[in-house]
Amino acid sequence: MLRFILQKILLLIPTFIGITLAAFMFVRLLPGDPVTILTGERGVDPERRAAMMAQLGLDQPLPLQYLDYVGKLLQGDFGQSLATHRPVTEEFFARLPATLELALFAILIAIALGVPAGILAAVKRGRWPDHLVMGVALTGYSMPIFWWGLLLIMLFSTGLGWTPVSGRLDIINYYFEPVTGFMVIDAWLSGERGAVASALRHLLLPSIVLSTIPMAVIARQTRSAMLEVLGEDYVRTAYAKGLPTWRVILVHALRNALITVVTVIGLQIGVLMAGAVLTETIFAWPGIGKWMIEAIARRDYPAVQGGLLFIAVLVMVVNLIVDLLYGWINPRVRDGR
Amino acid sequence: MSLLEVRKLSVAFQTQGGWFRAVEGVNLSLDRGEVLAIVGESGSGKSVAMLALMGLLPATARIECERLLLDGQDLLGLAPKARRRLNGGTMAMIFQEPMSSLNPCFTIGYQIDEAVRTHLGGGRKARRERVLHLLELVGIPDPPRRFDAYPHQLSGGMSQRAMIAMALAADPELLIADEPTTALDVTVQAQILELLLKLQQERDMGLILITHDMGVVAETAQHVLVQYAGQQVERQAVRGLFEQPLHPYTRALLDALPERAPPGDFLPTIPGLVPGQHDRPRGCLFAPRCGHAGALCQTQEPVWQQLESGPGWRCHFVQGDPPAPVFPAPAALQQGGEQGEQD
Numbered sequence: 319m320l321r322f323i324l325q326k327i328l329l330l331i332p333t334f335i336g337i338t339l340a341a342f343m344f345v346r347l348l349p350g351d352p353v354t355i356l357t358g359e360r361g362v363d364p365e366r367r368a369a370m371m372a373q374l375g376l377d378q379p380l381p382l383q384y385l386d387y388v389g390k391l392l393q394g395d396f397g398q399s400l401a402t403h404r405p406v407t408e409e410f411f412a413r414l415p416a417t418l419e420l421a422l423f424a425i426l427i428a429i430a431l432g433v434p435a436g437i438l439a440a441v442k443r444g445r446w447p448d449h450l451v452m453g454v455a456l457t458g459y460s461m462p463i464f465w466w467g468l469l470l471i472m473l474f475s476t477g478l479g480w481t482p483v484s485g486r487l488d489i490i491n492y493y494f495e496p497v498t499g500f501m502v503i504d505a506w507l508s509g510e511r512g513a514v515a516s517a518l519r520h521l522l523l524p525s526i527v528l529s530t531i532p533m534a535v536i537a538r539q540t541r542s543a544m545l546e547v548l549g550e551d552y553v554r555t556a557y558a559k560g561l562p563t564w565r566v567i568l569v570h571a572l573r574n575a576l577i578t579v580v581t582v583i584g585l586q587i588g589v590l591m592a593g594a595v596l597t598e599t600i601f602a603w604p605g606i607g608k609w610m611i612e613a614i615a616r617r618d619y620p621a622v623q624g625g626l627l628f629i630a631v632l633v634m635v636v637n638l639i640v641d642l643l644y645g646w647i648n649p650r651v652r653d654g655r
Numbered sequence: 656m657s658l659l660e661v662r663k664l665s666v667a668f669q670t671q672g673g674w675f676r677a678v679e680g681v682n683l684s685l686d687r688g689e690v691l692a693i694v695g696e697s698g699s700g701k702s703v704a705m706l707a708l709m710g711l712l713p714a715t716a717r718i719e720c721e722r723l724l725l726d727g728q729d730l731l732g733l734a735p736k737a738r739r740r741l742n743g744g745t746m747a748m749i750f751q752e753p754m755s756s757l758n759p760c761f762t763i764g765y766q767i768d769e770a771v772r773t774h775l776g777g778g779r780k781a782r783r784e785r786v787l788h789l790l791e792l793v794g795i796p797d798p799p800r801r802f803d804a805y806p807h808q809l810s811g812g813m814s815q816r817a818m819i820a821m822a823l824a825a826d827p828e829l830l831i832a833d834e835p836t837t838a839l840d841v842t843v844q845a846q847i848l849e850l851l852l853k854l855q856q857e858r859d860m861g862l863i864l865i866t867h868d869m870g871v872v873a874e875t876a877q878h879v880l881v882q883y884a885g886q887q888v889e890r891q892a893v894r895g896l897f898e899q900p901l902h903p904y905t906r907a908l909l910d911a912l913p914e915r916a917p918p919g920d921f922l923p924t925i926p927g928l929v930p931g932q933h934d935r936p937r938g939c940l941f942a943p944r945c946g947h948a949g950a951l952c953q954t955q956e957p958v959w960q961q962l963e964s965g966p967g968w969r970c971h972f973v974q975g976d977p978p979a980p981v982f983p984a985p986a987a988l989q990q991g992g993e994q995g996e997q998d
Contacts, residue, residue, distance in 0.1 A: 551750060552758040557711055559770045559821065560743035563735075573760045649805040650759055 326641055330634050338391065341626035342384050345619050351376065352400050352617040374400070387623070396627070397620030399613070406624035410606060414628075415499025416486060417598070417605030421590045423521055424528035429583065432533040436540025436579075441567060443545060451537060459534035463593055467527040467600040474523060481523050484602035488516040524601040528593045532586040539582040543575035550574070577648045584640030588633045658861040659685040659708075659829055662722035666700070666707050666885075669715045675932040677703040677716075679885045680959075685878075687828065688859040690852070692872040692893070694908070695882035698929045701865045702751075704882075705831045709748050710738050726828060744774045747822035751834040753814035757806035763790075764802030767821045774825035789820040794850060812843035816850070823854065829861045836871070848875060869912050873897060881905050884929050884940040887959075891966035901968040903945050939971065947972060 353370045354361070361367070371377045375386060390397065396406040439451040475483040482488065486501045494508035502521065505513035547553065548571050556570040591607075598607035606625060613621035645651045666678040678700040685691050693701045707718050708730065723730040725746060733741070750756045758766060767786045771777070775785070783802070790798035793816040806814060815835060822830055832851060836844035852875055855862040864875060872879055872893060879896045881889040881904065889902040900906040909915055910923045917923075927944040936942050942952040951971050961967035 551752055551755040554711055555750065555756045555818070555821075556758070556769075558709055558742055558748045559824075560739040560741070560773050561769065562739060570758050570761075574758070577760075648760070650807045 322645070323638075323642070326638050330638070333634060334631070337627060337630040338388060338623075339384070341623045341630075342387060344626075345614070345617070345622045346380065348614070348617060350617055352619060355615075355617045356400070391627075396624040399621045400618045401613070401616050401621070406620050409609065409621065410625060410628050412499075413604060413606045413609050415496075416501070416603060417591075417594050417607060419500045419502065420521065420524055420528060420597070420603060420605060421587075421594060423525035424590060424593075425532060425583070425586065427525055427529040428533035428536055428586070431529075432536030433540050433579065435533075436537040437544055437567065437572065439537070439541040440544030440548060448541075451541070455534040455537045457534075458530045459538075461530060463527060463531070463596045464600055466530060467524075467597060470523050470527060471600070482520050486517065486520050486603065487513070488520075492516060524597050524603055527600070528590060528597045531593060532583075532589055535586060535589070536579065536582060540575060540579050543578040544571060547571045547574045573647075577644065580640060580643055580647060584637050584643075587636040591629050591633060656727055657684040657686050658689075658726055659683070659863075660722060660724040661708070661720065663720060664704060664707060664723065665719045666703050666712065667717045667719075669717070670932065672932060674717070677885050678707065681880075681882070681887045683880055683887075683890070685829070685861045685863060687861055688856070689878065690855060690862045690864060690876045691878045691880060692864045692866060692876035693880045693882060694865075694867055694869065694872055696867060696929055698884070698931075699882040700885035701882050702833050703885075705748065705833060705863065705865060709742060709746065709831065711742075711748075740774070743770050743822070743827070744825045745827055746829040746831065747825075747827040748831040748833065749815070749818045749822050749835050752838050753818050753835075754806065754811055754838070756818055757814055759806050762803050762805055763809065763817045764804075767817065767824060770821050770824035785824075786820075789823055790817070792823065792854070793817070793820045794846075795820070810843075811839045812847060815839060815843075815847050819847075819850065819854070823858075826858065827860065829863070830855065831863045831865070833865045834867070835864075836868075837866075851875075869908060870914075881908070884935075886940055886969060888941065888970070889966075889968040891968075895966055901966055902941075902970050903947050903972070904941050905968075907944075907946070939969075 351371075352374060353367055353376070356370070357367070362370075368377065375383060378386070387397075396410075398404060399406055399409055402409065435451045435455070439448040442448050471483055474481045487505065492505070492508070492510050492513045494504060494510065494513070497504050497507055501517040502514060505517040544567075548567075550571075552574075553566060553571055556566040561570070594605060595607035595611060597603065598605045599611050602608070606629070610622065610625045612618075613625060661681060661683045664678060664681040665676065667674045667676050669675075681700075681704050683691065693704070695701050703712070703716075706712050707716070707720075708723070708725075710730075710733070712718065720731055725741065728741075730738075730741070757763070764783075764786055767789060768782055771782045771785050771789075775782075777785070786802060787798040790801055795801050795813060795816050801809070801813075801817075806817075809817065819835075830851075835851065836847050839847060848871060851862065851864075854860070864871070866872060876893045879889075879891065879893050880887055881896075881902065883904050889896070889900065889905045891901065896905065897909065900909055904925075907923070907925045910917075911925065913922060925944055930936060930940060930943070936953070937956075938954045939945070939948065939952040939957050942948040945952065949971075955971070957969050957971045959967055959969050
């Protein structure tokens, strides 16, 4: 088992190197540079400009800049944000809990609705529940996130007034120091009446928006995995044993179908991080997605590079965990191989 | 009263090309302590008929039956709950592929325990005792260790033993074994058959053995039912079947056994294929492959004939009592076999 984990971790190293390169290149492919943004529309004289470029190390050739960047990374230095002059690491981890909270709720919603919907569709294959689930899934999958988010805000926030439009908490009525960074938990710890409900109401719409695509993917994958598994001999054996239908479907078939579904759920984490960028922007959610968008707009190279890197590592770690879970779910993987 | 009584069982599947008749008018009866073998080529409807008995066919299947009694209880139109009580309780079934018939995600012990829990209930400890006892009964060494083994950790033979243990969990009165040894090594095949027969005799169970191995039939069964293209073509006691087969198809099957084949370079075979959904002959279904088929066979469906002494068959030939082997010399058949091989 340890060997298995070490192997996986070793494999992460080349991926990591690739990501540093990609992160480095992508931000520099954007038109404009930090100095242009910093100095504003009117600009500064060329000498001052050259000095500023030199100060940021941007006058060096790209390969040198890259080596310098990687060299600092190896020492654990992710650089300072050009906008705030605070370490990228600090900035990132200050905002990470907000995104994690959102992503966690979103994936929970996606699993809680997607898996049962997929099972239902598979069991009622070719009949109206199947068509309904698959139709909704296709719609959800095809929907642009920002548009979907705006629609929901129009209906539930501005229209019906059920949910707040943006933010994480009703800050007029509540204030407490962050402890964990997870608003729901902090609200609970604060002991203020109604704070948890307020946090949850703020969380509801963004997490529904963020969960839409993963939910659609999970529903479709669950359906096809279940269809495959329901035709297996051991399902027939389970019926031959006289087990009730729900037990055959939810225990014997689902356990096997989950092997593929868990892999898909792991892959959705990446989708979720991408979706967080848009969702956080729409709902003014102070997480890393929104921070990254702002960093990109400011051409804040160190922040964008650091953010991309951290997100990539996060996705890789989640996938590693999924790999380990896989062994737990599938006994055939557990023994060696 | 016999344990199992089936009269005119037919199964059809809805396909894109219309209804496909997989089983047509099968009759059988089985007593406690009796072994009935059902033989026939692949696609002859052996398994489908038994799956119909167990209620395990998909929803696309249409089952028709005049009478279907197990231990006096009508199986037709049984409520799902009552059906579940029977399956794995009074009647149990084991399958051709033991490896894929066991759920890879659960231990052997868990899967056998499920059957015990469903039909007998009882506390955790008592059930575990029962499962260990069952594992021992089917000859699995070191039951406490195998209890926690996953299917992929067992060989094919061990898996089939585990399947048998699962089937025996609630002391069924009828056991259906669908080609239980086909997927196994030859040496293991004999062991599994021996085990099945031993358990069947000890427990006075009725055993239906689906097979296409005539050797297995000769060693195990008291009665034999020969199926062809979904129809029952012959039914008689095993001794009579081997000594005096009544249907040309049975005879051809027997002639194809290496140990019975006449000396020569070629082992006789039956030319052609079992008719499918779209090429069903008008008359006798076996006529296109039969060495004796005449004009009547091509145009008219033969009816089931039955002697008072028991044997029955579906053929235009051999009428009268006692049945006389009026077939032409086997040479004709043998010739056909050679042609078939060259085709």
